[in-house]
Amino acid sequence: MKTIVCKRYGPPEVLVIEDREKPIIKDHQVLIQVHATSVTPMDYRARGAKMPLWPFTRVMTGIRRPKQDILGIEVAGEIVEVGNEVTEFKKGDRIFGLADKSYAEYVVARGTKGATITTMPPNLSYEEGAAIPVGGLTSLYFLKTLGNIQVGQKVLINGASGGVGVYAVQLAKYFGAEVTGVCSTKNLDLVKSLGADRVIDYTENDFTKENEEYDIVFDAVGKSSFSKCKKILCEEGIYLSTVPSYRLLFQMLWTSKVGKKKAKFGLGGGPDELQFIRELLINNEIRVVIDRTYPFEQIVDAHAYADKGHKVGSLVVTLNQGKVTQ
Numbered sequence: 001m002k003t004i005v006c007k008r009y010g011p012p013e014v015l016v017i018e019d020r021e022k023p024i025i026k027d028h029q030v031l032i033q034v035h036a037t038s039v040t041p042m043d044y045r046a047r048g049a050k051m052p053l054w055p056f057t058r059v060m061t062g063i064r065r066p067k068q069d070i071l072g073i074e075v076a077g078e079i080v081e082v083g084n085e086v087t088e089f090k091k092g093d094r095i096f097g098l099a100d101k102s103y104a105e106y107v108v109a110r111g112t113k114g115a116t117i118t119t120m121p122p123n124l125s126y127e128e129g130a131a132i133p134v135g136g137l138t139s140l141y142f143l144k145t146l147g148n149i150q151v152g153q154k155v156l157i158n159g160a161s162g163g164v165g166v167y168a169v170q171l172a173k174y175f176g177a178e179v180t181g182v183c184s185t186k187n188l189d190l191v192k193s194l195g196a197d198r199v200i201d202y203t204e205n206d207f208t209k210e211n212e213e214y215d216i217v218f219d220a221v222g223k224s225s226f227s228k229c230k231k232i233l234c235e236e237g238i239y240l241s242t243v244p245s246y247r248l249l250f251q252m253l254w255t256s257k258v259g260k261k262k263a264k265f266g267l268g269g270g271p272d273e274l275q276f277i278r279e280l281l282i283n284n285e286i287r288v289v290i291d292r293t294y295p296f297e298q299i300v301d302a303h304a305y306a307d308k309g310h311k312v313g314s315l316v317v318t319l320n321q322g323k324v325t326q
């Protein structure tokens, strides 16, 4: 099967297409024919060896070269094989979700309880399906589980135009918050169209220096800090960041014991969040934002674009469009 392989850390050109053996599933797994995957920060940071929390993460991912040489985490495609224990899925199901090593024609995923894939809503394309999981699940986990978002709260989303931010704005609105989105000039209209009540252009104004106070500041791109945001948090306000640093982890520990304002980081979003997002999609409560779509063969261009750090919503990578190969 066609596979995008990353055998060394470096620029987008380290990604090459190779022929690999089709994976063999276990009893609790399904085999998915991938129709669309994506370029998330996990992919371009892992490829470029730019993971946060250096050197800890480098030890985990491989010191000299990547331990896992197939990237990709988001997937939309069709189930072509099911293991003996799988009852929730059947051959031919159109699914979307999270599956490790999705930069390939076929990928394996858990098909039993705890699966991070689910059947696609009928109104969703494969491209859209691959543009949702990381941003949708992460935003939901941060706002609901870590932030305990409530109706009427004032919520600021920094990085409102990114892969995580576009869902964070929509979900915060869905939960009844008054939402302020922070983005650059070119994305102001998009962020307003996603439901933000107010937008701040970060190229013109520094939101941390304004006189507004927020119940939640969700830094979806990790470009600010708890120290800077502390003064714009309400008395019991929460600062959430998707990007860890040793300083943030210390502040998280410290604020869990001392003071009313909290700093939080987490890694989360699983089966429950996926089902919740699926329902919202079915009911047209949230929409998908795709910046660009690249064919599988142009993965180098896709990563080069993502590396610039200005993608809007998701970058999708397609393969096997409409073609069923077994």
Ligand SMILES: NC(=O)c1ccc[n+]([C@@H]2O[C@H](COP(=O)([O-])OP(=O)(O)OC[C@H]3O[C@@H](n4cnc5c(N)ncnc54)[C@H](OP(=O)(O)O)[C@@H]3O)[C@@H](O)[C@H]2O)c1
Binding pocket: 040, 041, 042, 045, 134, 135, 138, 158, 159, 160, 161, 162, 163, 164, 165, 182, 183, 184, 185, 187, 202, 220, 221, 222, 223, 241, 242, 243, 266, 267, 268, 309, 310, 311, 312, 313
């Ligand atoms: N903890 C977790 O579980 C988890 C899960 C998913 C992602 N993450 C992390 O979350 C981060 C964001 O992911 P993403 O997919 O949203 O990234 P992304 O889409 O690649 O981020 C690009 C977006 O960030 C905006 N941006 C860049 N600089 C900014 C600034 N100074 N202020 C405000 N916006 C700015 C850009 O807008 P402009 O073009 O206007 O600058 C662009 O729209 C990544 O670092 C990723 O590793 C963590």
